[in-house]
Amino acid sequence: MNGRKIISFENIKVACRNCSLTTLCLPMGLEPDDVEKLDDIVKRNRPLHRGDHLFRDGDRFHSLYVVKTGSVKTYAPSEDGGEQVLGFHLPGELIGLDAIEHEMHNCSAKILETSAVCEIPFEHLEELSSTIPSLQHQMFRLLSREIGHDEGMLTLLGKKNAEERLAAFLVSLSDRFKRRGFSSTDFYLSMSRHEIGNYLGLAVETVSRLFTRFQEEGLLNVERKHIQLLDTDKLHNIVQGEDSDSKRQYP
Amino acid sequence: MNGRKIISFENIKVACRNCSLTTLCLPMGLEPDDVEKLDDIVKRNRPLHRGDHLFRDGDRFHSLYVVKTGSVKTYAPSEDGGEQVLGFHLPGELIGLDAIEHEMHNCSAKILETSAVCEIPFEHLEELSSTIPSLQHQMFRLLSREIGHDEGMLTLLGKKNAEERLAAFLVSLSDRFKRRGFSSTDFYLSMSRHEIGNYLGLAVETVSRLFTRFQEEGLLNVERKHIQLLDTDKLHNIVQGEDSDSKRQYP
DNA sequence: CGCAATATTGACCACTCTCAATGAGGGTGG
């Protein structure tokens, strides 16, 4: 149930406490005792590899998942065979909240790179949160945050043009890496151009062209999956829709 | 439908029980006793009129709102002055879930037509749900449902073309009217073409042209705000991206 | 009744998609 093969139990335990802490408790004032209880229900799973599925569309819902290391994409297969990428999930981020309603997953979660993921059986979490009011509150907040995030994506897809979308994507990644203690200006993309385009409602070619243009304009360096942000200010301006100074005019 | 200003307190009470029932409890097995408790925390407000705001972006969050009669739109003012319509809310639907995280509204809610709205103080709801496990579960479900709904919208905006979007919008309205006991094929739009376009990530003109075309193709009758759906099967096909048979060819 | 807001319709054009070809890695097997 708990420890797995190679790693020592204690290490995993600490790592998992960390993940449950940052993801579920950090913003709240949870008693150390309660953190302990929460920690006890978190399952540790063996490392997962690129291409593995955490769950698939249609699977029965049992658990939420927290990315500990690595990255995961969620995507909704659409009726006509295509799919919509719903999100890329970095360490500390929670997956599976949309499955609570019908006790069934309505999207799939695929590992992008070798990753460690904690599993939190939802029934246990629910029991626990009905006895720990601050945990219940934190759960409401987490669900609410997800809604807020999705609404931000709606604005992105409804109002922003291609370059604003890609800039927003990069800025978002940058922020999230920063918060987790990674470099905010130098990172690797674990997802393909195709997946980025799908996520942003753009064609692969558009994404590729934009990377090239951003590089030409000195906003960043890009080599394959390696990204170095050079001018985050200007990137932020682009996100805000201020093409302003660097108004591109093709002669 | 339920009468307006004239209603006695008891009627409102019943109407509100009804709304809290259908929205918060119906799918769950709540004890009559618990329903009573829930009902006691629901505030009844006087009817609101077109243009009134339930809350504004930046307002402190106190309550969730349930539309009893009428309709409400929520929209997020974006940095550059524009706005993104996030949703249209019909009777029985819940508003404000995205505000829990920061205890602050990050969108605004505007009344589209004379409406009755119930207010549910969130603190009370939270207290109640920590003592009634099935209510807590139902809250999780409601929040989860909202996430699922938003993910559907992401697919709409990311993958669907203009006619698929409008068809999906009409089918969604139709379904929601039907569930609430109204006609699923004959209804009035309380929102403007501009608002529809904004919601669907389309220009007003595109929406207008699509209504005209749908009418020409015999899918519906439209006169200003009055909609009559004539061929819901074909509308469903369009939503699914099957242009198939009625492949439109301009001669 | 008249003004303002909303809708409709047309013409034009731009952004982005599609199609197609080429190039660059990464993995596998000989």
Place this chain on the structure above:
DNA sequence: CCACCCTCATTGAGAGTGGTCAATATTGCG
């Protein structure tokens, strides 16, 4: 270790969907 293949990424050319601009109904409201 290299040849090969396959996927992924880049780049170009052309086309189409939907946006923008503009003019004209139509409606609603004071």
